[in-house]
Amino acid sequence: MSADFTVYGHFASQPAARVVLFLRMAGIPFDYRHVDLKSGAQKTPDYLAISRFGRVPALVHGGAHLSESGVILTYLAKTTGRFGSDETLGRYRLGEWLSWLADVLMPLQRTRALRRFGGDPQAIPYMDKNAATGLNQMEALLSGRPFIDGGAVTIADIFAFPWIDLANEGNIDIAAYPAVQDWYRRMLAQPGCATQYTLMPTEDRPAADWD
Structure with a gap:
């Protein structure tokens, strides 16, 4: 299964951890891109083209570029059919x-x-x-x-x-x-759930490298 989703985050960011947690619990492959907040990578033109607020997390899915963790979780629930509601x-x-x-x-x-x-x-x-x-x-x-x-x-x-x-x-x-x-x-105890510092990478990680 190809990785249709790319997550941009930082290992210490609790909002970013939400997005990674969703995808891990759902068992959905994704590429992860580490954003070096200390160096100001979130304010570069390239990143601002992905996340207009210059914050993590951000999600890229096809032509969609989304930011703010609550919005991303709502989008993922609707798109994947997991952890949301059909009504x-x-x-x-x-x-x-x-x-x-x-x-x-x-x-x-x-x-x-x-x-x-x-x-x-x-x-x-x-x-x-x-x-x-x-x-x-x-x-x-x-x-x-x-x-x-x-x-x-x-x-x-x-x-x-x-x-x-x-x-x-x-x-x-x-x-x-x-x-x-x-x-x-x-x-x-839920499949795919883990503590933040176990869950979150400290560098880029392609979908194939998640165990």
């Missing part, structure tokens, strides 16, 4: 989940970024408080259901996974949220 209302419902998750769990990404990549240390207590609020909402959601939308993995789970996976880099112990921790373990 129009179901697709809108998953869109609702992506919007909600981006709101309540974004502080996890922010508190990780402040600690790992630097920033105003005075912002850390505020982000920590917001991260705890979001995780409490996630805990309530996952109490009594195996996955975010119900009984099966969807793009909502794939969207949320990298934030929970690297929560420790934001000084967050997910053991304090048992339903979230159980969900995380269920996700890791």
Whole structure:
């Protein structure tokens, strides 16, 4: 099977990890292109022709050039028939989940970024408080259901996974949220799922080199 998809990303990018995670869990071949964010490769004319916002991830599929992980996951679900919904209302419902998750769990990404990549240390207590609020909402959601939308993995789970996976880099112990921790373990038990630093290449990787 030829690789119809090309993903552009960076190993430390949680949004990029979502796209790689989807394709690995779906068992779909793809080429991977490493974007050296430190050197500014994301702002070069060649890359901006692929991703107009100059960010990772980006997806190329035929003549389609897409950016922003939630949009890419929605596109992949519709295009491949995996981890989405066959019904129009179901697709809108998953869109609702992506919007909600981006709101309540974004502080996890922010508190990780402040600690790992630097920033105003005075912002850390505020982000920590917001991260705890979001995780409490996630805990309530996952109490009594195996996955975010119900009984099966969807793009909502794939969207949320990298934030929970690297929560420790934001000084967050997910053991304090048992339903979230159980969900995380269920996700890791799914075929193709792996932790971010296991999953993400640090250099270009053609489809044939994925094992």
